[in-house]
Amino acid sequence: MTDPTVAASLAGPGDPGDRRGGSASAVPATTAPAAEPAPSLLKAGRRTGAQQGDRIFRGFATGSGAFMVALIGAIGLFLLIQAVPSLLANKGNFLTGRTFEAGDPNNLNFGILELSFVTVEVSIFALVLAMPVGLGIALFLTQYAPRRVARPFAYLVDLLAAVPSIIFGLWGAFVLAPAILPIAEFLNEHLGWFFLFQEGNVPLARGANVFTAGIVLAVMILPIITAISREVFERTPRAQIEAALALGATKWEVVRTTVLPFGRAGYISASMLGLGRALGETIALMIILAATPAMFSGSLFDGGATFASMIALSFAELNNNLSAGAFIAAGLVLFVLTFVVNAAARLIIARSGAKA
């Protein structure tokens, strides 16, 4: 009987421990002054054990949420604290510099522009390839495929997400690169006037370029885009699909008038999550992309390094805090970049959600 709620209902009116139900328990006390006041129904009806469980669970849930926020804040703070001394010691311009020389702590000269170019181009290229294919697969699985095909097919796509990225890297470098060489050569030969297909800064024949890396990345982010889009498309209300069918819509028209408007926000957020993965992908790009001292020209046939692959490549050689700080500063930019991408995705979802 240590629980305050029970104690209060047993105690007489006016007891300092009495809470909200005070007036309710006071009523029987006046009508039958001699008897012990009847316990308040409002209080007696509550199961104190369940109440405690509720409190514990709420505390746990709130704590978990707060922990998540604190963790992200701590990571950002860690990156910032580690990066600031190196940024101060930097002789080059951090935002516009195109070289990254951080080996000598007394002579730091690093900038992120070059890394940004490669990272963004390879990720966007991967996204451009993966988005339509992911959409196609998701629509096929939810709208066109017979159920007994759709199920195993969906597992297969999910399985693709479980393949370690090093496998994708090896596959890209040794299988895909030679296989797509004819396509790369064709594009370079016929569309070379366009900056994306001009002569790159690494030999085309090796295939160690953004073109190969982007295709590999596209394959890697495909399962994310497909899985989330599929789940969203599957939830298209039956009533709306039937409304379109009853108006004489063909399969494609049903998709266009109901499934796509319904699932658009989910598809975009799925793509943004894919982009986030592409931006941060490390090992596959490290294997595929050829390092080159030459500057990035914007061509898909350029080599180079992304934030993640450059950091991974160089980290083993670090032996002082200032050099490490330079790389951490680059990592911070990647952190912010993925943050911005996710925020943009949220914004798009919120806006299309308001329209629906």
Place this chain on the structure above:
Amino acid sequence: MAKRLDLKDVDIYYGKFHAVDGVTLAVPPRSVTAFIGPSGCGKSTVLRTLNRMHEVIPGARVEGEVLLDGEDIYNSAVDPVAVRRTIGMVFQRPNPFPTMSIRDNVVAGLKLQGRRNKAELDETAERALRAANLWNEVKDRLSKPGGGLSGGQQQRLCIARAVAVQPAVLLMDEPCSALDPISTLAIEDLIAELKKDYTIVIVTHNMQQAARVSDQTAFFNLRATGEPGHLVELDDTPKMFSNPTQQATEDYISGRFG
């Protein structure tokens, strides 16, 4: 415009389950035919075979003939999409397209047919909304989403959407079961209006509604659970409700059923 429907020995299946057995009935043009009967007797299923909506469920199939002015809509040369463009449908729950404005909802069917002329679409939208007794309530907010309307208005919007394509037959699957009495009355008045131009088949659980709106009534029943539903009898509505031929019909209508 309005056409007649004739069902000849129609059997309906969900996979191996025989849902409806041997239905033969005639629906004359410019009339209202009501389907009544207990839950699970197959009246909605029969309705959905009339515009080939039944077959969108995996494993569902139909045997027998459904003739639209003598032409079998289940002929292998007939495209189900074309059937659904000719035979409109209104569902139990109002289902306007949530991402479309009121106007775009009404002309959605026309757009599917490739009509793009804005003036023509606007004109059709007004005509259909007037036909659905909704024009005065929405004429100032045609560009607002259809989901913002009340349930009764949404259902009339769905009726406007169905009549905008000027179907030969209009099927209604319990169109008032999700609506309040006032909205129900509005829809019933509308059915009486639409009857002048369209052939209407309506499924209803509400026998007073069947008595109020229909010219002829078909009573469907089950012999037992798990058995296929079947048509007990079809007759002029006054006769069905005053002096039905079958004892089962009389029991059902007088509430002595089950």
